[in-house]
Amino acid sequence: MNLKDHIGHVPDFPKPGILFYDISPLLAHPAAWKATVELLAGAVSRHKPDVLAGIESRGFLVAAPLALYMGLGFIMVRKRGKLPGPTQPYTYDLEYGSDTIEIQKGAIQPGQRVVLLDDLLATGGTLAAATELLRDVGADVRGAACIIELAFLKGRDRLSIPIDSAISYDS
Numbered sequence: 001m002n003l004k005d006h007i008g009h010v011p012d013f014p015k016p017g018i019l020f021y022d023i024s025p026l027l028a029h030p031a032a033w034k035a036t037v038e039l040l041a042g043a044v045s046r047h048k049p050d051v052l053a054g055i056e057s058r059g060f061l062v063a064a065p066l067a068l069y070m071g072l073g074f075i076m077v078r079k080r081g082k083l084p085g086p087t088q089p090y091t092y093d094l095e096y097g098s099d100t101i102e103i104q105k106g107a108i109q110p111g112q113r114v115v116l117l118d119d120l121l122a123t124g125g126t127l128a129a130a131t132e133l134l135r136d137v138g139a140d141v142r143g144a145a146c147i148i149e150l151a152f153l154k155g156r157d158r159l160s161i162p163i164d165s166a167i168s169y170d171s
């Protein structure tokens with residue numbers, strides 16, 4: 001099965017000049033989605049995680065079913081102000097301005113082995129920030145996985161952890 005057949009390409013979304021890679025057709029195709037979850041589970045299992053963490057919001061679509069499939073717990077990394085406190089924040093730079101992500105304090109025990117999940121790796125800024133946030137609460141961040149990697153943006157070079165992707169675009 002070619003998973004790329006199930007990714008939509010939407011020009012000029014959400015802004016002019018951006019080609020949006022849409023996972024909606026993949027999620028809507030049971031066999032392709034099952035194959036994706038199985039592929040990611042194989043990659044993630046080699047890190048022997050205690051828990052999986054997903055990044056709001058599309059990362060939840062990957063992390064929650066994968067955690068269930070692997071018999072692991074699932075933890076939410078959310079945008080500021082969405083989680084009931086107390087929370088641990090991490091602020092990071094964007095092209096213009098900054099953004100803040102949060103995790104609930106106590107969601108992870110110090111030393112727990114965590115793998116991060118997101119739908120897509122572009123510049124790597126989001127996954128790099130989530131890695132630092134998890135380290136701030138004492139997690140042992142073993143790796144990350146995503147459905148789509150935009151390899152031409154070289155996001156993996158910004159990461160301090162290994163990352164696996166189910167689909168990669170070189171251009």
Ligand SMILES: O=P(O)(O)OC[C@H]1O[C@H](OP(=O)(O)OP(=O)(O)O)[C@H](O)[C@@H]1O
Nearest residue numbers: 056057058118120121122123124125126
């Ligand atoms: O590698 P980066 O350049 O950081 O980009 C990747 C991030 O961008 C998208 O999230 P978005 O902020 O659009 O949020 P969403 O998941 O709520 O749609 C995507 O789901 C990743 O989290």
Ligand SMILES: Nc1ncnc2[nH]cnc12
Nearest residue numbers: 018019020021022120122
């Ligand atoms: N080109 C893109 N398509 C879908 N999600 C994205 N997140 C960041 N860049 C993206």
